[in-house]
Amino acid sequence: MQINQFNEVISACRFCFMCRHLSAVGLVSCRESDTPRGRALIADRIRMHPEELGNPDFVDTIYRSDLSGANRFHCDGYHDGSGYDEVGLQLALRRDIVEAGFAPESVKAIAAEFQSSENWSIEGSGEVLYFIDPCTAARPDTTAAVAKVLNRAGVPFATIRGGCIGKALAVLGFASEAETAMRKFAAAVNATGIKTLLVSSPAAADALRNDFKTAGVELKPEVRFTAGYFVELAEKGKLRFSTRNFAASYLASDYLKNYLRCDCAEKLLALLGIENRQFGTNPEESFTAGEGALVLARLHPELAKQLAARIAARAEPGIPLITASAYTADLLAAAGADVSTLDEVAAEALC
Numbered sequence: 148m149q150i151n152q153f154n155e156v157i158s159a160c161r162f163c164f165m166c167r168h169l170s171a172v173g174l175v176s177c178r179e180s181d182t183p184r185g186r187a188l189i190a191d192r193i194r195m196h197p198e199e200l201g202n203p204d205f206v207d208t209i210y211r212s213d214l215s216g217a218n219r220f221h222c223d224g225y226h227d228g229s230g231y232d233e234v235g236l237q238l239a240l241r242r243d244i245v246e247a248g249f250a251p252e253s254v255k256a257i258a259a260e261f262q263s264s265e266n267w268s269i270e271g272s273g274e275v276l277y278f279i280d281p282c283t284a285a286r287p288d289t290t291a292a293v294a295k296v297l298n299r300a301g302v303p304f305a306t307i308r309g310g311c312i313g314k315a316l317a318v319l320g321f322a323s324e325a326e327t328a329m330r331k332f333a334a335a336v337n338a339t340g341i342k343t344l345l346v347s348s349p350a351a352a353d354a355l356r357n358d359f360k361t362a363g364v365e366l367k368p369e370v371r372f373t374a375g376y377f378v379e380l381a382e383k384g385k386l387r388f389s390t391r392n393f394a395a396s397y398l399a400s401d402y403l404k405n406y407l408r409c410d411c412a413e414k415l416l417a418l419l420g421i422e423n424r425q426f427g428t429n430p431e432e433s434f435t436a437g438e439g440a441l442v443l444a445r446l447h448p449e450l451a452k453q454l455a456a457r458i459a460a461r462a463e464p465g466i467p468l469i470t471a472s473a474y475t476a477d478l479l480a481a482a483g484a485d486v487s488t489l490d491e492v493a494a495e496a497l498c
């Protein structure tokens with residue numbers, strides 16, 4: 148089983164409760180099973196009794212995880228730059244569940260949809276290929292903002308859209324299907340000959356930079372996240388932004404912060420003159436409503452709504468929220484929050 152690669156994590160986390168405050172799902176459900184310790188105890192039980200892998204309560208709990216990775220930096224066992232890889236254990240559990248045929252029908256239905264949705268279409272031409280993932284495509288303000296910024300900078304660009312690049316499949320535990328999707332996307336992208344692949348989705352950036360490499364799928368263009376690319380264009384004098392002079396709370400992306408360790412969002416906000424006001428009572432928590440789990444809002448819509456409502460209720464009056472992902476922005480907007488994505492804020496600040 149895949150979880151056997153994580154024996155050290157299981158052994159460490161099953162008796163440790165030090166990051167319980169960093170499990171966003173546990174904070175809204177108040178279930179101990181929704182914490183890293185609870186999930187490690189489930190893994191430990193399965194390690195000792197593999198026949199328990201199909202236990203419906205176990206399976207349900209593992210697919211409720213928000214996969215934020217917040218405890219990667221705040222793990223009690225944090226040494227030499229990393230803590231115990233509790234996210235890796237969750238993903239291994241999901242793979243074991245899928246490979247043993249215990250995936251819930253709801254999970255199988257979403258995976259089947261992502262497998263059959265690949266229909267890549269490329270429009271335009273230029274030096275940049277902008278990948279519009281399904282979450283970003285569902286938020287036209289963000290895609291329009293990116294187009295506005297690139298046009299202002301005089302950067303000719305093409306777009307590619309039309310399916311899953313494998314990230315959602317991987318997160319759900321469908322590893323081989325995910326690799327197939329990666330190879331199809333890479334073939335479509337590599338055939339364009341374009342040297343820069345631009346993404347607005349932090350999850351897509353993680354997939355293209357990390358997952359593809361791990362799976363041995365060659366992607367020829369350099370992968371850039373929009374916030375960092377915009378900062379670079381400004382440094383080269385191709386873009387000018389007005390100083391915004393207001394305070395906002397940037398809700399750090401799970402993928403940018405905990406998976407990619409990228410601070411490009413903070414750099415963009417500083418460039419725009421936006422005071423980044425800390426959200427909540429500590430900088431350790433994840434306030435993304437399950438961005439790390441990618442499809443949590445489809446698997447457990449009520450849970451995702453609870454996560455978003457908790458964030459919206461804690462927002463300071465008069466202090467807007469800024470997110471990196473369209474996924475989080477849409478959930479928070481539905482919960483009544485004043486929220487924009489980084490791309491939208493950048494477009495509004497153009498001179």
Ligand code: SF4
Pocket residue numbers: 159160161163164165166167183184218221222223224230231233
């Ligand atoms: S991830 Fe670290 S802090 Fe959290 S339960 Fe495991 S050992 Fe403890």
